[in-house]
Amino acid sequence: MKLSEVLKNIKPLQVAGDMDVEICGVNIDSRRIGNGHLFISMKGTLADGHKFIGKAIDQGARAILCEDMPEELKAGVTYVQVPSTEDVAGRAATNFYGNPSTKLTLVGVTGTNGKTTIATLLYNMFRKMGHKCGLLSTVCNYIEDEAVPADHTTPDPIELNMLLARMVEAGCEYAFMECSSHAIAQKRIGGLTFAGGIFTNLTRDHLDYHKTFENYRNAKKAFFDALPKSAFAITNADDKNGMVMVQNTKATIKTYSTRSMADFKARIIECHFEGMYLDIDNHEVGVQFIGKFNVSNLLAVYASAVMLGQQPEDILLVMSTLHSVSGRLEPIRSPEGYTAIVDYAHTPDALANVLNAIHEVLDGKGKVVTVCGAGGNRDKGKRPLMAQEAVKQSDKVIITSDNPRFEEPQAIIDDMLAGLNAQQMKKVLCIVDRREAIRTACMLARKGDVVLIAGKGHEDYQEIKGVKHHFDDKEVVRDIFNG
Ligand SMILES: CC(=O)N[C@H]1[C@@H](OP(=O)(O)OP(=O)(O)OC[C@H]2O[C@@H](n3ccc(=O)[nH]c3=O)[C@H](O)[C@@H]2O)O[C@H](CO)[C@@H](O)[C@@H]1O[C@H](C)C(=O)N[C@@H](C)C(=O)N[C@H](CCC(=O)O)C(=O)O
């Protein structure tokens, strides 16, 4: 494809060189540049991509998109200067990959918690209805049934468009994706055409990156602000920020609620460890999920399927066959008759919700032992709050490690403990080694009790000082149960 076509609809400040050169790849990372590629140099949080222009050219880059023109220009290379490479990287990637988001129906999910759950359930539901689908999520990306490992909740603009193009090639009619706040703020989703957007909820997370809650909220809102008129915007009327999200959108607004008047409503009729019996828009349905928050998630799925043209009866029939997503409230029964639950709760709100869900089912008939930690090099402010939420609704809490990354594991634990008073501390044990923490929790549990292992869900690693060591909560639990 000609460089001029890759940069269609992008207004340059300055061009040096030939705009008709053939481009056979686009990249924002010099390490992935090959012969004939366009290198987009971006100013990031750790490095300035402009520093790698020379390296990109050595590796074969034929064109450079940049904010600052280099002092020395190499012959045979085209340089295009724009005010912000971050603003146009998505558009360039979209152009290069043939505008894939316009060739399928793309739905994005944003919010603090529930994105993976909703996107995955929509993908599973539409496949069961006989449609070819793609999924972009924290756990894994899928092109129909081909799994493509995910490093991020939302991939960078190049990988994102490449995956969408592969979905189009595979004949996918629908793609469901998570839109993280980092991705929206960094414009990884720039240039995409969404058919719909879903908002789950907004609670504290990622303040290390966004600095204030308002910035975090505005990042999420920017997704809805950018939706086209033809799209739908489904929002959670039960969340304080539900209506704020859609106040400036051009899309058709639909609300969902488990508490008040809304376009889509649901309530719990009955609830057991195996699942719940729900009323969704005056239809009764049995589902294999527990927890009030999953009623909201399922309602968002229902609302999206209706907005995508499916019939309520068909949606509910498939919904009753859906299972929980990997590492989300996943129960494993011990031979002794207690239940271990592996869950991805890694925010104060998610911990409170998952513990609520457990108590709704336990109904005072068993104890709860919680194992949790907090991620290193991530929002420090959530640490004491997570410890408080765990202590509030558990009989015993074992505080341990969860991806310490480049921090000292004990220092993260100390930040969590700082949220607790002497009385609360009586419930708490600290065990840095996560395997030992889980083993101890299992030793403390008796028949009828629940051991909640929170924070890592589907993850199969523990990240320590930049190295990912194999570690899988579910595998550890099964090993313990097998003696
Ligand atoms: C803080 C953050 O979000 N950083 C993301 C961001 O990187 P950055 O802009 O800071 O990049 P940088 O390292 O400063 O480098 C600047 C530029 O130089 C380039 N470079 C760098 C080195 C080199 O040798 N050559 C080169 O060309 C880089 O490719 C980049 O274009 O853009 C990169 C490309 O999209 C991401 O990989 C990177 O994710 C980092 C690794 C990360 O950990 N991100 C997490 C926090 C994240 O994004 N999480 C969210 C959601 C979490 C949730 O679900 O709750 C996610 O979507 O996964």
Ligand SMILES: Nc1ncnc2c1ncn2[C@@H]1O[C@H](COP(=O)(O)OP(=O)(O)OP(=O)(O)O)[C@@H](O)[C@H]1O
């Ligand atoms: N609607 C919800 N409201 C509150 N908590 C939820 C909700 N749905 C899920 N959770 C909790 O949050 C955890 C993460 O859920 P999920 O993976 O679906 O969220 P996510 O938004 O994709 O998270 P991430 O930001 O890491 O991608 C679950 O394990 C559960 O504890």
Ligand SMILES: N[C@H](CCC[C@H](N)C(=O)O)C(=O)O
């Ligand atoms: N996508 C989230 C996941 C956190 C999961 C938890 N296990 C941790 O490592 O903090 C993040 O990168 O902040």
Ligand SMILES: [Mg+2]
């Ligand atoms: Mg997710």
